Each structure stands twice: as C-alpha cells, then as structure tokens.
Amino acid sequence: MFSVRLIFLILCIFFNGSLSKLERLDHPVTKSDGSLNILVVGDWGRQGGFNQSLVAHQMGIVGEQLDIDFVISVGDNFYDDGLKGDTDPAFEASFSHIYTHPSLQKQWYSVLGNHDYRGNVSAQLSHVLTQKDWRWFCRRSFVLCSGMVEFFFVDTNPFVEKYFTDPEDHTYDWSNVLPRDKYISNLLYDLDLEMKKSRATWKFVVGHHGIKTAGQHGVTQELVDQLLPILEENKVDLYINGHDHCLQHIGSDR
Numbered sequence: 001m002f003s004v005r006l007i008f009l010i011l012c013i014f015f016n017g018s019l020s021k022l023e024r025l026d027h028p029v030t031k032s033d034g035s036l037n038i039l040v041v042g043d044w045g046r047q048g049g050f051n052q053s054l055v056a057h058q059m060g061i062v063g064e065q066l067d068i069d070f071v072i073s074v075g076d077n078f079y080d081d082g083l084k085g086d087t088d089p090a091f092e093a094s095f096s097h098i099y100t101h102p103s104l105q106k107q108w109y110s111v112l113g114n115h116d117y118r119g120n121v122s123a124q125l126s127h128v129l130t131q132k133d134w135r136w137f138c139r140r141s142f143v144l145c146s147g148m149v150e151f152f153f154v155d156t157n158p159f160v161e162k163y164f165t166d167p168e169d170h171t172y173d174w175s176n177v178l179p180r181d182k183y184i185s186n187l188l189y190d191l192d193l194e195m196k197k198s199r200a201t202w203k204f205v206v207g208h209h210g211i212k213t214a215g216q217h218g219v220t221q222e223l224v225d226q227l228l229p230i231l232e233e234n235k236v237d238l239y240i241n242g243h244d245h246c247l248q249h250i251g252s253d254r
C-alpha cells in the first residue's frame with residue numbers, strides 16, 4: 001500500500017514537473033556539416049517604406065550567399081498598430097510582397113512587438129495568415145529545436161510595466177494575457193522548465209525588447225529583474241532582440 005502510494009506520488013511529481021504549455025517545433029538541419037545559417041530581422045512592416053524594401057533586397061542577397069535555413073523576426077512586424085484582422089492587406093503589403101527574393105522563401109519564425117500588441121493579436125497569430133503565405137509562423141512564446149541549437153522565443157511585451165500604467169494614447173490588445181502576473185509567472189516557469197530539459201549545445205533566447213541595451217529605449221528593468229536570472233541560471237548563450245532599431249553586440253564576462 002505504502003509503495004503504491006509512493007509510486008503514485010512520484011508519478012504525479014514527474015508529470016506535473018515535466019508539463020510545460022510551450023509549443024515545441026523542430027526545424028531539421030539540412031546542411032551535411034550540421035551548421036545553421038539564419039537571418040534575424042525586426043521592426044520592419046512598413047509596406048515597403050522607411051527603406052524596408054531596400055533592406056529586404058539586401059537580405060535576399062545575403063540570404064542567397066549564406067544559403068539560409070530560416071528567418072527569425074523579433075517583432076514589430078506591422079507598423080504602426082499591428083494587423084486589424086486576418087484579412088488586413090498590410091500582411092501582403094508588408095510581408096509577402098516585400099520579401100520576394102528566392103533565398104527568403106524559407107520558414108519565418110516570429111514573435112510579437114509592442115506595435116503588434118496595439119492591433120489585433122489573435123489575427124497575427126492566426127493560421128489564416130499561414131494559409132495565405134506558408135512562411136508565416138508567429139506565436140507569443142514557443143521553443144524551436146534546430147540541430148545543435150535550441151531557440152526559446154519569449155513574449156516580452158507583458159513584462160513592460162508602462163504599457164499597462166501609462167499607455168499614452170495607445171490601446172493594447174491584452175486579451176489572453178490578463179491577469180498579467182499569472183501570465184508572466186506561467187511563462188517564466190515554462191521557460192525555466194524547457195531550458196532545464198534542454199540538452200542542446202547552444203541555447204538562444206529571442207524576444208522583442210532589449211534586456212541590457214545602449215539604445216534609445218534603455219535597459220528594460222523588468223527583464224533584468226525577472227527574465228535575466230533565468231537565462232543566467234540556465235547558461236543561455238545568446239539573447240537576440242529588436243525594439244531599438246540599431247545594431248549592438250553586448251557581451252558579458254561570465
């Protein structure tokens with residue numbers, strides 16, 4: 001009787017402890033040496049304006065030279081206020097009709113930025129967009145395994161206090177995010193769990209907002225306080241973000 005109860009208890013702990021709600025995907029490596037070449041772009045959806053088309057053209061050239069495996073988008077996919085719905089023509093005008101180079105006809109893995117949250121979030125996450133353009137894959141948070149690398153995509157938007165306390169004249173689509181504290185604690189729990197399970201040689205984290213940055217928005221203190229300790233504890237090798245519209249390479253001694 002005792003041993004049966006003990007086994008039951010152990011099973012419960014095992015199942016509870018190994019359950020994470022994060023979607024997991026696999027992107028098989030195709031190069032024979034196991035290497036992975038990717039492009040990362042963020043803060044882009046301008047219907048070709050603000051030099052988006054010029055950047056897309058250069059991405060096409062570099063994408064061909066590198067024979068890229070996939071593209072990562074770090075959010076702010078559609079300016080100024082995300083998508084209005086899954087039939088919003090901005091999807092084609094800012095994505096399908098812009099990234100037309102053959103080398104960019106690869107899977108895109110995207111997270112959301114603050115500008116995306118000012119529109120209809122469920123539209124941007126909708127499978128309808130993937131039916132329109134097979135390259136599109138966007139989620140709030142998910143895990144992607146590709147050969148030696150495991151990528152952890154994190155929705156950093158709900159961490160930023162001022163979007164809730166001082167939204168200025170913007171309206172954010174917080175449906176499925178509230179209550180905020182629960183959303184954040186569940187996300188951090190799941191991330192920690194997935195990272196502890198990971199046996200990948202390299203662990204990369206992708207988010208929209210910078211943690212430490214010398215850019216115009218400055219350090220995101222909420223991420224320094226809440227996300228960074230989990231990345232450090234799990235020996236994450238690299239954090240990739242957008243939001244600041246500039247190129248920075250920030251390292252640490254540890």
Ligand SMILES: *[C@@H]1O[C@H](CO)[C@@H](O)[C@H](O)[C@H]1NC(C)=O
Nearest residue numbers: 046048049050051052054055
């Ligand atoms: C596009 O880039 C050029 C320089 O290459 C710059 O002069 C121009 O202001 C940019 N356009 C916009 C709308 O930012």
Ligand SMILES: *[C@@H]1O[C@H](CO)[C@@H](O)[C@H](O)[C@H]1NC(C)=O
Nearest residue numbers: 084085086087120122123126
């Ligand atoms: C958001 O987009 C979805 C999918 O297109 C649509 O069903 C929904 O009505 C939209 N919500 C609003 C508030 O427009």
